[in-house]
Amino acid sequence: MKVLVPVKRVIDYNVKARVKADQSGVDLANVKMSMNPFDEIAVEEAVRLKEGKEHHAAGTASEIVVVSIGPSQAQETIRTALAMGADRGILIQSDSDLEPLAVAKLLKAVVDEEGPELVLMGKQAIDGDNNAVGQMLAALLDWPQATFASKLVVDGGTATVTREVDGGLQTVAAPLPAVVTVDLRLNTPRYASLPNIMKAKKKEIATKAVADYGVDVSPRLKTLKVVEPPKRSAGVKVDSAADLVAKLKNEAGVL
Template sequence: MKILVPVKRVVDYNVKVRVKPDQSGVDLANVKMSMNPFCEIAVEEAIRLKEKGLAEEIIAVSIGPAQAQETIRTALAMGADRGVHVTTDATVEPLAVAKILKAVAEEEQPGLIILGKQAIDDDTNATGQMLAALLGWPQATFASKVEKDGDALNVTREIDGGLQTLNVALPAIVTTDLRLNEPRYASLPNIMKAKRKPIDAKTPEDYGVDITPRLEVLKVAEPPKRQAGVKVESVADLVAKLKNAGVL
């Protein structure tokens, strides 16, 4: 079985982002970029399935500028076998991403697609669901545990009421949550080996996908700064302030 793992290049989660002066977007100049944390979890889960003998090949796919190849190399260093880089400098919205991934899936014929439930840059949380709809495959989102069950998967997912276990027939789409696993660090020998692993270069046009944006960003603004707290003299004062605020 092949496993397809989409990975996204985003601003590193440790970086405090800044809004451009014209409020047209986030300033990415000289900002550290890395693999989306949820994508790292997806790569790790694919590797664990391969280590259990449940998969023969892991393919990492990234859609983005030339620098996104570094993100693919990171996945290869972790344990993926080869990569597909769909090159574009444009901002690609979730629906266009799903259409490109559908074309890649039809070409590669994977038995499973594992991807992060969302990216930390736009928090859209839509690509996995859109891809499942386009392919007509069953889906299990927000996975916190994945187990093989014959020709299907038992996926435990986190919901508002607690945990829910789904049995999904393969091929399927699984999106990963934070508690699924702890991604490994790539060792130096694996980083060197990753440089020799193949990465296929593609473009959205190769797959016949129009990535023209359907949405227009009007303004990007920082959230309002948190106001400083106040000290109270007694519990009675605290209760009074909470009542005045409508909390109690």
């Protein structure tokens, strides 16, 4: 079974994002970038499908193909996935951050070309927080989808996914081929070992252009303004529980 894992290069989750002075977007100059954390979890699960770790049978995945849409530096993100255990990569070069629908259309073209039985991807990217590409891709492919996976079992042409929902856990079964998006509690991604990092340098990364797929990626949305959240105001000390109740009732109006 071939598994396709889309990955995105985003601001590292430890970095505090800064807004540009003209409020046109987030300042990416001289900022540490890394693989989207949810995508890292998807790569880890794909590698476990291949290795037979956890509850997966060995060799459930025969090949893991990683695809990224972004600038040339996104090759580093793909190399990280290759060092974790993916087999080869595809970079679709784009200097602009494409909207979810454009990304989904490009991924559909890659799926049509590669023919995977499973697309395993993060539920969302931590920069745009759209949580839309997986659902859009499944709709474009007319494949079943299972989102927010906290457990995945692939057996006999069926993906059984435990999903985190507001009321607890929901388990669904989807016939393959399918799109599965992953959540935080699915696994803990590994650190790539030095030998695997060296091996990753020799693995293939095919570089493509958006034009190669004949997909219209023109934007449909316009960002009017990006602003930082308001600074948190200082707290107030109270002398007694009675004062606290009085302030909650008379000033905050929450009682």
